[in-house]
Amino acid sequence: MDCFGVSSFQNLQALSALLSTRQDDDDDGEETQRVSAYAQMGPGHIGPPPKTDKEVSSAYVKKNSKDIWSEEEVAEGSQYDDLADPRPQPEYDIILKQRVGTEDLFLGLSGKDPSSMCCESMLVKIKLPDTKATEVVLDVKEKFLDLRTPKYKLGLHLPHPIHSQEGKAQFFSEREELEVTLLLKRSMDFINIQ
Structure with missing residues (x-):
């Protein structure tokens, strides 16, 4: 019994062709490259790119070159x-x-x-x-x-x-x-x- 109107493998392929973003068969190489680029991404690629050594946050800049810690970094007591x-x-x-x-x-x-x-x-x-x-x-x-x-x-x-x-x-x-x-x-x- 077919409730959804999809009865064969050909119908699923036709539906996939309708939903895919491919324009024609010549773009097959571009899509493969795009998929392989996404496959190379991992959890480290989530969020903003990491800062380089030249970009230092202002929170870590020392005010006096001889100071080891700032007062905010030392625990009270x-x-x-x-x-x-x-x-x-x-x-x-x-x-x-x-x-x-x-x-x-x-x-x-x-x-x-x-x-x-x-x-x-x-x-x-x-x-x-x-x-x-x-x-x-x-x-x-x-x-x-x-x-x-x-x-x-x-x-x-x-x-x-x-x-x-x-x-x-x-x-x-x-x-x-x-x-x-x-x-x-x-x-x-x-x-x-x-």
């Missing part, structure tokens, strides 16, 4: 890394937090979910045994937390950027633990429902 410092790193936990009310819990009105995208703050709990609150030196940057005591040092690269000026720290002497609460800097705050 690397100036605090001291491999010769024998002080151990204290135990710490990072907990992401969000404000949830009854309308979120029971009715789901705000559209919040348990994902980290809906979290507003980060709590860093640092255990500092045999340490007093007056011995703690804390410096917080946008992506780095630096903690120094006479017995411990902690250079912590934070998993999310934070507002470095909007945070609080509290030392609990009975648990010998420092809790640092940091407000997350979310790039899509204008979309997130609060």
Whole structure:
């Protein structure tokens, strides 16, 4: 049974001749050359052609010939890394937090979910045994937390950027633990429902 009207090999050849771009039989050599040119192309031919050595991006041009790195290339907090410092790193936990009310819990009105995208703050709990609150030196940057005591040092690269000026720290002497609460800097705050 023939549903489409194509019943033989000749009909398929006739359809192929109608759809092909060949003008006549003399152009056979040109089409073969065009097909072989396409056959030589690979994944490296996708996109713009590669730059030559003379074309150098302005991002890689050094401003001072003696500089090895620019300030943008150096990770934040690397100036605090001291491999010769024998002080151990204290135990710490990072907990992401969000404000949830009854309308979120029971009715789901705000559209919040348990994902980290809906979290507003980060709590860093640092255990500092045999340490007093007056011995703690804390410096917080946008992506780095630096903690120094006479017995411990902690250079912590934070998993999310934070507002470095909007945070609080509290030392609990009975648990010998420092809790640092940091407000997350979310790039899509204008979309997130609060």
